[in-house]
Amino acid sequence: MPFFDIDMDCPRCSATLKTYTLEGHQAEVCESCGYAGVAVDHASEPEEFETWQDAMARFRGE
Ligand SMILES: [Zn+2]
Secondary structure (H helix, E strand, O other): OOOOOOOOEOOOOOOEOEEEEEOOEEEEEOOOOOOEEEEOOOOOOOOOEEEHHHHHHHHHOO
16 A cells, blocks of 8 residues: 555644545645645655645745
């Protein structure tokens, strides 16, 4: 099994997150409030998560 299933709850509304896997990248998506988190592909930290907001903020240099 390439990915282990984690039952994750939405940090915003505690609904169960759905896990999508796209080309080796996982995204945790909440269909209730629109939260989306992505698993950041660090070789040594495969379990680190970064939210889209954090990613966008980083791209903007904030
Ligand atoms: Zn949510």
